Amino acid sequence: MPAKKVHDVCEVKSIDAKKVKRVKKEMLSDDEVGRLSETFRVLADSTRTKIIYALSGEELCVCDISNVLGMSISAVSHQLRVLRNMRLVKFRKEAKMVFYSLDDEHITTLFNEGLKHVRE
Amino acid sequence: MPAKKVHDVCEVKSIDAKKVKRVKKEMLSDDEVGRLSETFRVLADSTRTKIIYALSGEELCVCDISNVLGMSISAVSHQLRVLRNMRLVKFRKEAKMVFYSLDDEHITTLFNEGLKHVRE
DNA sequence: TGAACACTTGAGCAACTGTTCAAATATAAC
């Protein structure tokens, strides 16, 4: 069997081979593309959006965030873990409570840029 | 049966009721939150990321984009529809071909802000 | 010690997303 080719991919060079080559050469690296979409993906969920906005003013404990959003502690905690893994929030423990706050001003800039866009 | 309450939500006011009230009042509207996460969501996929970047230099037809990305025409076309629905790209038909180009400079700004972030 | 509290975590599940495949549409050339 010959090396199977995906039929759906246009293989003709009739289009604009030079253009394709040039654009291909200037394409972002896989690493950049991956980190870029990962970055946007954390911001692309409404629960996380609300958490980030809530924390943009002041630090809050998990229970407070849960109250502000009207969501279960568990759901909030799961999302806080995502934000923690992405290093977007930091936390500090005080007795039984855990206080979260923002930990990445680049993301804040990006977030505000997005906010500006939807409010345009 | 009495009105069922979600048990998991912390209902005690022992935390910081005033803080919660204040943050709640300043919270983004549902509409803003929705549009914000929708905006970030379009950018949160690597195929769409690549398409946007490819189009940031010059207009390209579907076949060229497919060649640049090394993906099937169909997959590219599906994603172009998403970008079209979000008004992020525009297109022009020329004979059998369809040329796409960017159509939203706000998104370009947001995209570049994201790029700056991952390249920091 | 044990109960209460604040939070985290894992499993399970429904909803969503991106891709493939096959079929459809549209335009051009014969």
Place this chain on the structure above:
DNA sequence: GTTATATTTGAACAGTTGCTCAAGTGTTCA
């Protein structure tokens, strides 16, 4: 008309995501 090319579209399918529920950790206080 038929054929070829460029693109779109719908269905199906696998993979991912975000929530709930229940059980777990760790700290405080009696």
